[in-house]
Amino acid sequence: MHSIYARVNGVSGLWSTCIMVLLAAVALSSFLFNADPKGDLDIVSLKVFHSKTRRYPFRNEEISFVKFNISTDFTPLFNWNTKQLFVYLEAEYTNAQGVNNTVILWDRIVRRKEQAKIDVVQKDKYRLRDLSGSFRDVLPAQYSLKYNVMPYVGVLSYGEAARTLEPIDFPEAKDSVS
Amino acid sequence: MPALQELVEGRIDFKGQKKTDDIVRVVLITSTVLSFVVGFTLSSLKITLSTFALCTVALSLVVLPPWPMFNKHPVKWVPSQEHSPKSKG
Numbered sequence A: 001m002h003s004i005y006a007r008v009n010g011v012s013g014l015w016s017t018c019i020m021v022l023l024a025a026v027a028l029s030s031f032l033f034n035a036d037p038k039g040d041l042d043i044v045s046l047k048v049f050h051s052k053t054r055r056y057p058f059r060n061e062e063i064s065f066v067k068f069n070i071s072t073d074f075t076p077l078f079n080w081n082t083k084q085l086f087v088y089l090e091a092e093y094t095n096a097q098g099v100n101n102t103v104i105l106w107d108r109i110v111r112r113k114e115q116a117k118i119d120v121v122q123k124d125k126y127r128l129r130d131l132s133g134s135f136r137d138v139l140p141a142q143y144s145l146k147y148n149v150m151p152y153v154g155v156l157s158y159g160e161a162a163r164t165l166e167p168i169d170f171p172e173a174k175d176s177v178s
Numbered sequence B: 001m002p003a004l005q006e007l008v009e010g011r012i013d014f015k016g017q018k019k020t021d022d023i024v025r026v027v028l029i030t031s032t033v034l035s036f037v038v039g040f041t042l043s044s045l046k047i048t049l050s051t052f053a054l055c056t057v058a059l060s061l062v063v064l065p066p067w068p069m070f071n072k073h074p075v076k077w078v079p080s081q082e083h084s085p086k087s088k089g
Helices: A004-032 B002-009 B013-040 B046-063
Strands: A040-052 A062-071 A084-093 A100-110 A118-125 A142-151 A155-164
Touching: A004 B046, A040 A142, A062 A084, A062 A100, A062 A142, A062 A155, A100 A118, A142 B013, A155 B002, B013 B046
Parallel strands: none
Antiparallel strands: A040 A062, A062 A118, A084 A100, A084 A142, A142 A155
C-alpha cells in the first residue's frame, strides 16, 4: 500500500469480492419472491386449411389457424430482480405415432410492470403445422399459457399461467378459398 | 522530474498504510451490506448498484491520493555514520 498503484491493487481485490457477494445476494433474493399468477385462456376458433409449404411451394400441407383470448395479470412476477418476462402460448398434442409435440403459437416479451396485464384476443404469430403435413391422425390438443421469468442476476424460472380445460379436436382440413 | 515521480507514486508512511488498509476493509464491507439493504427495501436494483458505485468513488478519493493525514508518522532513520577505521580493528 506504499504507492498509489499498490493501493489500487489492494483495494481492487477486496472490491471484486464484495461486488460478487452483492450480486450473489441479489440472485438469492429472487427465491424469496414466489408469485404464481393464474389467468384465463380460451380458444375462440380453430381452423385447418390446405396450403403450400413455405419452403417448397410445390408441396401441400395442412396449416392450422388458432384464435385465442388471453386474460392474465403478470404483475406479481415483477420484483427488483426481474429484467423481463417471456410469455408464450403453447399447443401440446400427441400424434398418431405416440410422439408428444409442443408448438409455440404466440409469444410476447414483457419488459415493465405497467405492461404486465395481458388482455388480448389474437391470432397465432407462428404457424401451427405438424411435421407429417397433416392433422388427420392427430389426437386432440391442449393449449397452455406459460411464462419464463428472466432476472437481472440469477436463475431463470418457468411457470404455467393458464390451460384449456379439455383437449380440442382438430377439424377437417378445408380449402382456404371457401 | 522527481516532483512528477513523487506525485505519481503517492507514497505514504507505514502507519498511514495500516490506516488506509483498515478504512478500505470497513468501508467496502459496510457499503456492500448498505447497498443491498437500501436497494432491497426500495425495490430497485439500480439504487443498489449506484450506492455501491458512489461508495467506491468516495473510498478511492479518500484512500488513493497521498493525503497528509497518512504521512503523519514519517520513518525515523538512524543518523548516518562516517566510515571509521576503528570498526575494522
